Amino acid sequence: MGRILAIDYGTKRTGLAVTDPMQIIASGLTTVDTKELIQYLRTYIANEDVEKFVVGEPKQMDNTASESEVHIQKFLEELIKQFPNIPVERVDERFTSKMAFQTMIDSGLKKKQRQNKALVDEISATLILQSYLASNS
Incomplete structure (x- = not known):
């Protein structure tokens, strides 16, 4: 079996x-300059067996696509x-960004550490992956 990224x-x-x-188990890997x-993915996949990509899909509260979906679609084409x-x-x-921030608070990170946006992004990716694993178990 390969990893899910x-x-x-x-x-x-x-x-x-x-x-x-x-x-x-879902674990944070890193945050990369887009x-x-x-x-980065080329290098990672050359060294690890990746079976599937799971990409976050940002939606509005009314279930329509968010503004950032345009950028994600371009990225998906390249991926x-x-x-x-x-x-x-x-x-x-x-809500993954809000949940990530709350996770940082709950784990006792100091205010300065919680301002690390890269860490929020990595935790958000982990929450997306956990959600995927839970819905497919």
């Missing part, structure tokens, strides 16, 4: 999370072009 895409930074090879994302053999699934990512 979750992507919380952003125009500046992108949070990444990954499962263990048995696809049981301009370097495809190259599929670069990695045609790895399927992509989408997961509703509403």
